[in-house]
Amino acid sequence: MKASRRLFLQLFVTTAVSRCLLDAVQATSQQTAANYTAFESPTASERGDLRLALISDLNGPYGSTRYSPTVATGLDLLSELKPDLVLCAGDMVAGQKLSLTDFQLEAMWNSFQSAVLNPLLQKGIGMIPAMGNHDASSQTTGSRYVFARERHQAETFWGRQKSRLGLEFIDANQYPFQFSVKQPGLFVVVIDASSATVDQGQQRWLEQALASKSRSPDDFCVVMGHLPLTAISVGRDRAGECIEDATKLTDLMQQHHVDLYLSGHHHAWYPGELKGQRVLSLGAMGNGPRRLLGTQRTSDPSLTLLDLFQDKKAVRETTFSLKTLEPIRLDSLPKQLSGKSFPTLDRRDIHWSYGT
Numbered sequence: 001m002k003a004s005r006r007l008f009l010q011l012f013v014t015t016a017v018s019r020c021l022l023d024a025v026q027a028t029s030q031q032t033a034a035n036y037t038a039f040e041s042p043t044a045s046e047r048g049d050l051r052l053a054l055i056s057d058l059n060g061p062y063g064s065t066r067y068s069p070t071v072a073t074g075l076d077l078l079s080e081l082k083p084d085l086v087l088c089a090g091d092m093v094a095g096q097k098l099s100l101t102d103f104q105l106e107a108m109w110n111s112f113q114s115a116v117l118n119p120l121l122q123k124g125i126g127m128i129p130a131m132g133n134h135d136a137s138s139q140t141t142g143s144r145y146v147f148a149r150e151r152h153q154a155e156t157f158w159g160r161q162k163s164r165l166g167l168e169f170i171d172a173n174q175y176p177f178q179f180s181v182k183q184p185g186l187f188v189v190v191i192d193a194s195s196a197t198v199d200q201g202q203q204r205w206l207e208q209a210l211a212s213k214s215r216s217p218d219d220f221c222v223v224m225g226h227l228p229l230t231a232i233s234v235g236r237d238r239a240g241e242c243i244e245d246a247t248k249l250t251d252l253m254q255q256h257h258v259d260l261y262l263s264g265h266h267h268a269w270y271p272g273e274l275k276g277q278r279v280l281s282l283g284a285m286g287n288g289p290r291r292l293l294g295t296q297r298t299s300d301p302s303l304t305l306l307d308l309f310q311d312k313k314a315v316r317e318t319t320f321s322l323k324t325l326e327p328i329r330l331d332s333l334p335k336q337l338s339g340k341s342f343p344t345l346d347r348r349d350i351h352w353s354y355g356t
């Protein structure tokens, strides 16, 4: 790309991001007024005491070391939004193919480091990663991991990054696959939902992690895994694309007062409630956006911002389209998602109280 064109694109994105933020404040204010019921609305221009950015599904085609332009747009947006922390629900590189060499796998992680991770860390923004099926799939054959080399590469890469992420780890014996993190006002447990199997051993571990003495009753508690608890998007409403037998896991999270289960993989934003458990399916930051179940329109690539107002225990969620750089309206989503053989998911509000 010629330097003049690159400069033009940079100026365009910067201008568009600034303009979108002004528009976003206005648009979100309107949504806020329309949707608030439980408590007085914090103004949309008000930054939360804790601001979390939620991203997912950045990867390109198998083996690719490049990212789609929407990933760069999302990173520019994050520079403007200045979150305290980024939570990434997985699929950061383009693995899950046995023919990829170790050299290729390493090159993809190096590219992720230079294109995504370093720019965030250099701005003082930490990251909590969850492993996706394209990063380090936990699929097994017999007692062996099918993608053992990919898991090894991911473990090596994230091991090198561990001290750079700005995190206080609580239980990191199986980092980066499953671990817990404590930050001021926040408790995050990452599970290995990089395949549909979250076995009993991991469920027991999750229960222990959630019961940790390091978790304060005032903490906003998030469990993050790559696959969702139920079907969200067309083509992913089938076995292998959602956590199998998720009822126990859902019950366990409810019993332990998890405020939000955060997932990726279905490439479509949907704030839902599943049998009383609040969940959030993230849109893709990169390639391959999908249609929500029962809809015709492809979801926009997106990222989500959570502003936490700790004295009111209030949360404001804003999801930005990376196509228009504007917030996506909640009422543009269906009120319910129903997939064959999967529990129905109800749409929920994007302004809510936590810890209740």
Ligand SMILES: [Fe+2]
Pocket (backbone or CB within 6 Å): 091, 132, 133, 134, 226, 264, 265, 266
């Ligand atoms: Fe995925």
